[in-house]
Amino acid sequence: MRILVTGGAGFIGSNLVEYLLGLEEVSFVRVLDNLATGSLKNLQEFEGNPKFEFMQGDIRDYETCLAACEDIDAISHQAALGSVPRSINDPLTSNEVNVTGTLNIFTAAKEKGVKRVVYAASSSTYGDHPGLPKVEDVIGKPLSPYAVTKYVNELYAQVYARVYGLQLIGLRYFNVFGPRQNPAGPYAAVIPLFVKAVLNNTPPTINGDGDHSRDFTFVANAVQANVKALFSNNPEALNQVYNIAFGERTSLNELFEGIKEIAGSDLVPVYGPERKGDVKHSLADISKAKTLLGYDPAISVKEGLKQTFEWYRMQHHFAYS
Template sequence: MRILITGGAGFIGANLVERLLQLPQVEKVRVLDNLATGSLDNIKEFREHPKFEFLEGDIRSYETCLKACEGMDRISHQAALGSVPRSINDPLTSNAVNVTGTLNVFTAAKESGIKRIVYAASSSTYGDHPGLPKVEDKIGNPLSPYAVTKYVNELYARVYANLYGLELIGLRYFNIFGPKQNPKGPYAAVIPLFIQAVLNNEPPTMNGDGETSRDFTYVANAVLANELALFTEDKAAVNQVYNIACGEQTTLNRLFEEIKQIAGSDLAPKYGPERMGDVRHSLADITKAAEGLQYRPATSIFDGLKPTFEWYRKQHHFAYS
């Protein structure tokens, strides 16, 4: 089995590379990444691996996608421009990467004879639907350009499955965190920001009152879901979208308390305004993934926070030593 991972130098992609290289049935892992949000540091440990190949390129180029698909059997499509605020500030680029780029990947797969594509979907697709927990077939109106792009990916997947016989599986990620997630820049996710704040002994600023809640999901769970989706032989499991989460709700205040406890810190956060385009509460129903993919989250949020904190602490040590 030869697998192409788009966005494989990114946070989730690089963790997936590590896992797939360990599997005996995987003959080759090719990464396509333009390094816009990914990093060579994330994949440097694999560069000499005999089964690993890196191709620098952009999914916005159809020719690049065709080249990346050559000789591959399956695709894990992780490449995207994440972040709700980024999409609000620059909707054109988010659309170009997430919609045009994904369409290029799907079309290149079709032209190359690749049937199975697992693609990163998003919990942002639930939009303003008030129901909790979130169930796959009940979505609302998108609240950001990013959410629109991720929903469009799902619509294209459905159409390509019906028209061209592709096997597409969408994984709606809920707030994935863990080692290799970038803590820098204006669009960094909340857990790296909180950990960096504690390591720097600087109070983080929370959006709103800190009672916003999320279904935080350790990256090993996302990797497991991708593995199950790439290799499932259950025909009923394909051409579906699945929530990938832990099915647990954690507020930002509780999250920060846990990080402080791990760090032995007594920092108090600052509170700022609510963030535009954000959903107040998010919680996944993971029944469908359990039944369709036999997905069971292997690591809880609180078990995942410890190795995540240790990884950032080591990076922080190197940055400041």
Template structure:
């Protein structure tokens, strides 16, 4: 199989590319990335491999998407502008990339006869629905422009599956973390921020009182889900969405305590104001992914935090 990974220079995408290049079912892994949030450093160790190909291009360009999809069998569409705060600050760019860019990829895939697209969906789609754990068919109103864009992706996937006979699988990620997640910039995620603060011996800021909780999920579990979705032979597994998580709740304070223990630090966090658009609590029901994709998260949150902290410490 020849596989395109959009956003393949990014955090999740590059970890997925590494795994696909080791898979005997794969003859080519082509990456499309404009390096806006991804990094060439995440791929530099792959340049010598004959199965690897890199295209510097933007999913907002239809020409780039057509070029990337030519001759491709399967797509893992990871390219997106993440971050709820970024989408609140700049909704137009988030919309252009996450909706316009995704529609370009879906259309270029259709026109090139691509059989199946796995696309990165988001737990933000659950919005203000109060129920826990989150179950795929029960969602609320989106709380941010980012959440709107990820829900629209799911709507377009459903339409393209029914009209154009493309197999679509959406993976609703729940706070994926791990090596290569960028700790720098105004929209860095909480785990790389905490790790960087501890390594630099600077007290991190926790938004709110620290009771906010998330279903944090180590990146290798997300990679496993993508590969399972790409190659699933189960007819019932396609044209639907799945929660990709660990099925565990961890508060921000618990998260910091875990990382602080790993760092051997006595730092105390500083508490700042809560962020607009944030969901208070999140927890996934992963039974559907277990049943249809045979998804089985093999790395726990605590083990993943240990691997992640060690990776950031080694970068210093």
């Protein structure tokens, strides 16, 4: 298999690339990334690997997408502009990257004869639907421009499967965390921010009362889901979307307490206003992914936090960030 990973210099993408390069059945991995939110540092260790190729380019440019799909058997499409607040501040760019960019990749795949595309979808698609746990075919209205873009990806995938015969698999990620997640910048995710705070001994700000809960998912579980989707030969698994999560709910307060425990810290957080467009609680039903893809998330939140904390500590990441 020759695989293209878009957004491969990013957090989830680079973890996936590392795993794919270690597989015997993968002969080549090309990464396409514009380095807007990804980093070459995430790819450093693969330089010189004969199976690896880096291509700097933007999925918003269709010709670039065509070139990236040349001689490729399957695509893992991770490139996107994440973050609900970013999409609220700049809806146009989120739409260009997440909608136009994804449409470019789907179309380039079709033109270049790439049959299978696994793409990053999002739990934000559940929107205002109050039901827990979240089940794939029951969604509400989107609450942010970001959520709209990720839902549009799913709609295009359905149409491209029906009209062009592509095999498309969407993975609705629930709050993925782990090594290589960027703690810098205004849109950093909550776990790297908490870890950074504890390592620097500066109190973090928790949005709201800390009772917001999420189905936090260690990155190795998300990588496993991508690999299962890329290689699945179960016809029923194709042209579906799946919740990719651990299947447990953790509040922000519990999360921070967990990190403090690992670090032996007694830091006290500061509480700030709630974020616009935020869903209060989220929890995934992962039975569909287990049944059809054979997904089996092996690493718990607690174990994932330990590995993540250790990674950041080893980076001395925060001395200069």
